[in-house]
Amino acid sequence: MTNGVKKVSSNTKNGLTHADLLNIIAKAAEEGTNRLSLSKEGITEIPNEIAQLTTLEELSLSENKITEIPDCIAQLTRLETLNLSNNQIREIPDCIRKLKKLRWLNLANNQITDISACIDILIRIRWLNSLNLANNQIMKIPKNIVNFAHLKWLDLSANNIKTIPSCITNIHKLEKLDLSKNAIKRIPNSIIHLTKLEDLNLANNQTTEIPEYLARLYELTNLNLANNQIREIPRCIGKLTKLWQLNLSNNQITEIPEDFDKLTKLWQLNLSNNQITEIPECIAKLTNLQWIYLSHNQITEIPECIAQLTQLRWHREIHYYGSYVLNQLDLSNNQIIKIPEYMGKLNCLKKLNLANNQIRHIPECIAQLHELTELNLANNQIREIPECITELIYLNWLDLSNNYIREIPEGITKFIGEKRGLNFSNNQIQEIPTFIAKFTQLNELNFSSNQIKEIPESISQLIYLRKLNLANNHVINIPKFISKLTYLESLNLANNQIKEIPECIIQLTELKELNLSGNPIGDVVLGLPHRNSKSPRPGDMVLGSQSSPQGIE
Incomplete structure (x- = not known):
């Protein structure tokens, strides 16, 4: 008997032929396979031969073109998991009730309209x-x-x-209920009878309030009410003391209640895209917080209480040992003017996003964020990069785009670890520094919309570079050493002053996107490899003096 999942994968775009499918079933029956995946194979009909797979415990037929479930499926009496998602099924046949051992049934993304008959059948499956x-x-x-x-x-x-009918609350063993992306306006008070409910998702509905009685769902660990029309967080929310995750993003909330301090087990809080003007002191008591998302609000300052989220904890529930709790803080798209010195106390923060604020200065305390791997200060009013930023030796993503920066300090090359990207676009930089060559592991480099006139030879040492954006500068020519960037997939040199394309471009065999629009280039014929190669596809190439860059960000 085969215990592993037998994954079938056809070599043709149209999926398996009927004969191939029968051969696979026959072989699986012979081997006594108990797990079989026939997903994404263009199957339109489940053949009767499937009944041969009497040892099968898990079957996936997802992402096909199946319109109905045949009676023969009832022969798979050992089946525990059945995945028929992403098909064209309209109804569930009576035969499925014979799958007495079935525990998990996935019929998502089909064309089922009435589930009343469906329920009458499925309730006979006890497990x-x-x-x-x-x-x-x-x-x-x-x-x-x-x-x-x-x-x-x-x-x-x-x-x-x-609407959520009161009858749903009689499913007393229900632990997870997902009714997101519907048109529900009200949460009924009968929901309190779901006493074992741990996960409730009502995101993307039309709910206008969080009712007081919701606080009686004492077992809740995950509550998602994002993308509704909620204006207020009731004080009773503090009674949900087992909450791990709370998502109230994209509502109309104006303040965070003091009773939040009772949510001491909370480790992920999302209040982004609301109308919150300040972060209250009570947030300091949420010592298990690891992720805070408060972007797209109206916050003007970072309070000192944030700096208290540094308590050492062991999270057995999620198998995570964090040196300090808070490791992601997103306050982007607010009205913050300065980064306070006490931010340095968050010395195990890994990701900090303060983009789209009104920050003018990067303070010395930033150097104390020793564990930082991602720093986003894009779209502020910063004029210089201080030397202290060079202490962030684990930084692998730095975004300082859309500021007023003129030069880059050489000490920035102290960054170690896997380099993913540097973004200095939309500044006032006149040249790419030669020490950029020290970033040998860099994947993405963006110096677009600056005042750069030439591409330095040092850039050729970035041999792992995949994306290079120098659009909207004053570059005159493409140097031959660009051909050394053999991993380059995307090259954007739009809106410069380039008059000709060197033949060395042909050597960039991994190149998929090439943008040279907005340059004074005449008619160009490149001897590029044929389309089946990994060279740029015609749809991704923009040459000549077109008005706007396309294809590459």
């Missing part, structure tokens, strides 16, 4: 505890859903459901 009917065409939740006595996970997201 079924997970049902996914997301992204179908379901208009309402029928009353007979109360008969799902053993169901623990129910996903009805991305349908056309407008």
Whole structure:
């Protein structure tokens, strides 16, 4: 018997032929396979021969073109997991109730409209505890859903459901309920009867308030109410003391209540895209926080209480040992004027995003963020990069685009680790420094929209570079040594003063996107390799004096 997942993969764009499918089934039956994946194979019909797979425990037929489930499926009596998502199924046949051992059924992304008959069939499967009917065409939740006595996970997201019926609260064993991406306006008070509910997702609906009684779902660990029309967080939220994750982003919330300090187990908080003007002192008591997202609000300053989120903890629940709790802080798109000195206390912060604010100065305290790997200060009013930034030796992503920077300090080359990207676009830089060559592992480099006149030879030493953007500068020619960038996939030199394209471009065999629009180049014929190679595709090449750059950011 084969215990591993037998994954089938055809070599043709049209998927498996019927004969190939029968051969696979026959071989799987002979081997006694218990896990089989036939996903993404263009299958339109499940053949009767599937009944031969009597040892099968897991079967995936997702992302095909199946329109109906045949009676022969009932012969797979050992089946525990069945994935039929992303097909064209309209109804569930009575035969499926014979799959007595079925625990997990995925019918997401089909064309099911009425689940009442479907439920009458599925409730006969005693062990079924997970049902996914997301992204179908379901208009309402029928009353007979109360008969799902053993169901623990129910996903009805991305349908056309407008109300949550009180009958759903009789599924007493329910632990996870996903009703996101519907048109629900109100959370009924009967929801308090789901006493074992741990995960509730009502994001992307039309809910206008968080009702007081929601706080009686004492077992909740994950609550998602993002993308609604909520204006206020009630004080009762503090009673949900087991919450790990809370997402209230994209609402109309103006303040964070003091009762937040009772959510001491919270490790991820998302309040981005609201109308919050200040971060309250109570946030300091959330000592388990690892991720805070407060971008796109109206915050003007970073309070000192943020600096207190540095307590050493062991998180057994998520198998994570963090030197200090807070490791991601996003305050982008606010109205922050300065980075306070006490920010240096967050010395295990890994990702800091302060883009799109009004910051003028990078303070010395930034050097104390020793663990920082990503720093985004784009779209501020910064004029210089201080030497202290060179102490951030683990930094692998730095974005200082859209500022007023004129030069880059050489000490920046102290950065070690895997280099992913440097973005200095939209500044006032006149030349690319020669010490850029020390970033030998760099993948992305962006100096677009500056005042650069030439490409220095030092850039040829960035042998692992995949994206190079020098658009909107004053570059006159493309040097021959550009051919040494053998891993280059994207090259943007749009809107410069380049008059000719050197033949060395042909040697960039990995190049997929080439943008030379907005240059005074005449008619050009390049001897590029044929289209089946890894050279630029015609749709990705923009040559000559077109008005705007395309294809490469």
